Amino acid sequence: MSVALKMLVGDRLKYLGLVAGIAFAALLITQQASILIGLAHQTGSFIRDTAVADLWVMDPQVRFSQDALPIRDTTLERVRGVEGVRWAVPMYQGFLKARLPDGTRVTTILIGIDDATLLGGPPRIVRGTLADLRGDNAVFIDEAALDTKWMQKRSGGRGLRVGDRITINDKDAVIAGTYSASQSFFWEPITYTTYTRALRYAPPERNLMVFTLVKVDPGQDVSAVAERIARTTGLDALTGQQFIERTAGYILKETGILVNFGLAVGLGFVIGTLIAGQMLYNFTLDNLRHYGALKAMGAGNWLLVRMTMLQVLTVGALGLGIGVGAATYLGRIVGEAGLAFRMPWQVLAGAAVAILAICTLAGLLSIARVLRLEPAIVFKA
Amino acid sequence: MSTAAAQPAPSALPPAGAPIAIRCRGVTKHYGSGDARVVALRGIDLDVACGELMMLVGPSGCGKTTLISVIAGILDRDAGECTVFGDDFAAMSGRARTRYRGRNIGFVFQAFNLIPTLTAAENVAVPLMILGEGRAAAVAKGRDMLARVGLGDRARSLPSQLSGGQQQRVAIARALIHGPRLIVCDEPTSALDHETGHVIMRMLKNVALQQDRALVIVTHDARIFGFADRIARMDDGRVERIERPSATGAESA
């Protein structure tokens, strides 16, 4: 068996080409899949950052976390009345226009959180304290977006700083502090303020509450409480995880991300199979008379199959290692640049399965030629 | 046997009393079909005794390669009888035939057919490894066998680092390593110069040929006829006559 490897490895150029081809396929597959998963993960950032809530109560037609469909204000009291609910707080959400001091217009996702408890606020405060949110016209903006999304482009100049005055929907607001949050799929920067102030910023509508955030009593079954809330209100009560899944599912499908990255992964698979298959087949053709000699000398088909499979699986494992290594390295670089890239073990397992399939296909392709081979060819000069 | 010089012996018989190694009766074989149909063997009768070196000679295309392929069980005959040490390939399953070849038959090819990325010792060890022997033990035996063909110091060389004659000696070592009872060679000397051809033939005769073994060599090379015990002259798919080499007068050419 080790002879099979020497047969392959001895032909340095073909062997390295084969490994490189498979490494390329592995790189393409893992990298694209990791970006896809990274993006999917990022669609859930807002929900994940709002971890205080056990349940999110929302209009059943809400399709993703930034889908602002108001529910009736009375919902809050009804939810509070449901057995097993420890507390329930309102959350406003809306896409509003902000104007920076120099006149630059920025669309922001305004989040209004419960005035009394400030529950559902930003995960990590960077400048100021959360209590500053109760100050006059106070809003908190994303520290990471200060010099990017909040850049005052019209004056060609600087980003926002704490203390700067802006308007939101033409009403005064002052930057009271900054927070940091997980990298989000949604482009518009999130601005936090209190619920009542958010209602002032928001264009007048009959209902303005978008979510009711719920904490379940200790020891209560979350799904049972969710069901009771849904029955009482006629609304959806989702756990964070369920809401994340709904959001990711909708975004991936609606934006075509799934199709695009799926195609890229598929392409990696096809290209990998073609490259590896064609190289391996060439290798087999070059060695056909040796395979013929081995057959004449008593090597059975099963032995030749094992030899070929050992060859392909060895180059497959090597190629996989190199490809995944390169993808990890690339991922670290793009990850530092803030791009979506996540490589959970499932991606590695998937890539391994894909490479295994590629190698098996390529191996079968070339072994078929060997199996059909008449040993009598060995006497042909 | 040079008593009556140049006496033709149209059907020289195998040595009396020796057991029969190969027995062919009315063996036929064709290739292709329709217009492309070629009849390569038209009814071969041939006996080879144990301990005998039989040469197959004849014009190009007369069926020599086809005949040893049938004898060695790498090609199916159309009709007729053919047994090797009493065993009939046609009666075996594909797997049994492959296994039988691995155990009992050694091959020497015109083009040597050594695996270029394996060392000489590893190449020699291949038949043992096919039979399931571990690599280390097989390669050690391969080195011993190389020493017997005078290449003890070249065990680690790759085929490309050896001369043609040395490569053919490696091929002979490979054909003998597992102690096969029948050794078939197709044009073993045609890629070699005269001198080297003689070295190879001497080696085949001395190392390969033992009482219980038989050797069948296809050749065009009249200069090595003298090494044969008997020579089967073939033409157009038939064995025309069987001679003793003394009768050919060609051995000293």
Ligand SMILES: Nc1ncnc2c1ncn2[C@@H]1O[C@H](COP(=O)(O)OP(=O)(O)OP(=O)(O)O)[C@@H](O)[C@H]1O
């Ligand atoms: N695979 C094949 N397909 C079709 N015809 C073949 C095949 N192999 C051999 N033949 C034909 O069968 C006949 C006998 O061929 P064979 O190779 O046995 O001759 P040979 O005596 O070994 O010739 P040479 O001395 O040139 O090697 C020839 O006419 C040849 O063209």
Ligand SMILES: [Mg+2]
């Ligand atoms: Mg021939």
